[in-house]
Amino acid sequence: MPQLHLFNHQGELVGPVTVPALELTEDEWRARLTPEQFRILRAHGTERAFCGTLLDNKTPGVYACAGCRLPLFTSDSKFHSGTGWPSFFQAIAPGNVAERADGSFGMVRVEILCGRCGGHLGHVFDDGPRPTGLRYCLNSESLDFTPADRTADLADPAAELTPAAASPQVTGQSAQAVFAGGCFWCTEAAFEQLVGVSDVESGYCGGSKGTANYKAVCGGDTQHAEVIRITYDPGVISLDTLLNLFFDAHDPTQLNRQGNDVGTQYRSAVFYADSTQKAAVEAKIATLNASGKYRKPIVTTLEPLTAFYPAEAYHQDYARHNPTQPYIQGHAIPKACQLRARHPELFSPQG
Ligand code: FE
Numbered sequence: 001m002p003q004l005h006l007f008n009h010q011g012e013l014v015g016p017v018t019v020p021a022l023e024l025t026e027d028e029w030r031a032r033l034t035p036e037q038f039r040i041l042r043a044h045g046t047e048r049a050f051c052g053t054l055l056d057n058k059t060p061g062v063y064a065c066a067g068c069r070l071p072l073f074t075s076d077s078k079f080h081s082g083t084g085w086p087s088f089f090q091a092i093a094p095g096n097v098a099e100r101a102d103g104s105f106g107m108v109r110v111e112i113l114c115g116r117c118g119g120h121l122g123h124v125f126d127d128g129p130r131p132t133g134l135r136y137c138l139n140s141e142s143l144d145f146t147p148a149d150r151t152a153d154l155a156d157p158a159a160e161l162t163p164a165a166a167s168p169q170v171t172g173q174s175a176q177a178v179f180a181g182g183c184f185w186c187t188e189a190a191f192e193q194l195v196g197v198s199d200v201e202s203g204y205c206g207g208s209k210g211t212a213n214y215k216a217v218c219g220g221d222t223q224h225a226e227v228i229r230i231t232y233d234p235g236v237i238s239l240d241t242l243l244n245l246f247f248d249a250h251d252p253t254q255l256n257r258q259g260n261d262v263g264t265q266y267r268s269a270v271f272y273a274d275s276t277q278k279a280a281v282e283a284k285i286a287t288l289n290a291s292g293k294y295r296k297p298i299v300t301t302l303e304p305l306t307a308f309y310p311a312e313a314y315h316q317d318y319a320r321h322n323p324t325q326p327y328i329q330g331h332a333i334p335k336a337c338q339l340r341a342r343h344p345e346l347f348s349p350q351g
Contacts, residue, residue, distance in 0.1 A: 002115050005093035005313065006159035007071060011152035013313055016095060019158045022068045022117040033067060040141045041067045041119035049084025052140025060148040068117040069144060071154055072096055073136065076214060076312045079129055088136040089128045090314045094321065099124060112136060131325055175234045177242055178205060178271040178305055180225035181250035182258030186332040187228045189319035190249045190339050193347050196236030201229045202311040205271045212309030220263035227271060229308050239277065241346065243284045249339050253296040271305040278302060
């Protein structure tokens, strides 16, 4: 069965969730779709270039399957390709857009289909922009657009069954810590393979909801920091150990930068959830400052965790999904490997 990412009733994308494929008869599809939607989605048709209603849509939001409402792409990855069809450089999540070889019309192409209902969406080509180099070429008729502030309208009952949709509060043997230590692609990759860590999510903290998106945060004046939210089992790995790794995985004496990544969004910070976490971080910084390990004082800021905004789907598990990307090869993978080499006992052996 397909492994998909879905929106929950809070309008958050969660997953992967195992859900059954949607299989309808031709008559049922004809009843559900307009004739033009049926021609494209179910009969592999193509709309005329420069005629689609979503070609020039620049409103932030989500593009879902017109046949089954499965979220497929976001406006964050939409770009102007000049081809006359809506174009994206990345799917909202790996399983949501399926691929298969297409040898029709004497060409060798890769067809893209909805991961749940199998509806024909278009094709994907390898002449797209960074960071993926891919161009997903879509038919507007295959898509259904939902503005960013109404993603809860796409809520799927199956999404409510996932652990990711559970409350972020500490419960029993589950706790969370939110660290900022430079680019979240790197920090996420460094913490993902730790024994006792069940989830690491990239996101934004310190600014407002309205600017909690990659384009705005990259500008450097939203007060957000790129952060990771670590969900861990304190019975297996302690906050003290996570703090040791956090300070080891970046340079906490660099003010508002990590290497070539410069700006307040790359500041060193811990976003504490309560007074216990705050005291633990203060004690750790005092110990490290007194240890003589650093030639300059630690500038890591302590900031209250008022809200965590998950980063766009294409940022999650970025290093794992984009292992050949130059920044990942040059920075994230070496950083994760160094941390593992220095603390092998903390990492899962299959890593
Ligand atoms: Fe679909």
